[in-house]
Amino acid sequence: MSVVSSARVPYASYLRVYEPLAAFPEPERTHWARYARRSETPTAQDELLRSLADLAPTPPVPVPVHESADAFVADVDGVVCVCPWRTRLRGWLAMTELVESLPAPLLDAMLPPVVRAQAAADFERWREGNPDARPWIRTSVWEVPVRWFALFADEEREYVPGGGRADAEAAEQPVLRYRTPMVQARRRLARALRTLRETIDEGPLTEGLVDVGRWLEEFHPRSLVELDYGGLVHAMPAAVLAEDRSAADVAEGIAALRDGDGEAAGVAYGRLMERWRAVRDRQFAN
Helix, strand or coil: CCHHHHCCCCCEEEEEEEEEHHHCCCCHHHHHHHHHCCCCCCCHHHHHHHHHHHCCCCCCCCCCCCCCCCEEEEEECCEEEEEECCHHHHHHHHHHHHHHHCCHHHHHHHCCHHHHHHHHHHHHHHHHHCCCCCCCEEEEECCCCHHHHCCCCHHHEEEECCCCCCCHHHHHCCEEEEEEEHHHHHHHHHHHHHHHHHHCCCCHHHHHHHHHHHHHCCCCCCCEEEEECHHHHHCCCHHHHHHCCHHHHHHHHHHHHHCCCHHHHHHHHHHHHHHHHHHHHHHHCC
């Protein structure tokens, strides 16, 4: 098995924001401008391998000692945009979520209390000097949150089966992603939020959209927003992946609610839930 394929185990999806160089203050802007001119930049698989390597020692290193100087790079209509990894910040945030989601005995076995306490203390000190810091990447395991799909349209979907592209990483695995301009993502989110508030009671979906909306407001208006299925492409059969139209299902459901057709909205939502329930159930498969 290749090194790349061995990094496919974490079944995570990603919501990323790529900002234009103009959004960054100096000297960071110059750093990213030089970085983007490299002939090769690290891939998502490289980032994953580095994170997994930190968990191998005893005790594990849940948060890198130094912040990453790497980023994902995209060309948006001739404008260079970057999505900084900010691995250290994301590690702290992920550890906070882990503490809230796992039973204490399992958590202690994975990350000893002394390791967590030190990381938490480091984060608190760092936050004092960086109160406005936010990640450019959000991660979800074993699913793509429904609220993320509300940012995209079906025509922005890009699906490439494994072996369908020339670059080494994509040749090894399928790719399913959506990309949209920030202005479109914000417009769709606002429209979806307005529809939900007018038609159903406040709940997790509404709260989730508000949270994503606040996050998007932190970025430059000419940014690019990307939803990447990441490792989830290996948790879904090829035929299911090829036919996945989750963004279209969400858009259809919201449109039905706006038109007062609760039955059609329920059908679209049920289709979406059935698809993602099958993925989540694999988390507990032997």
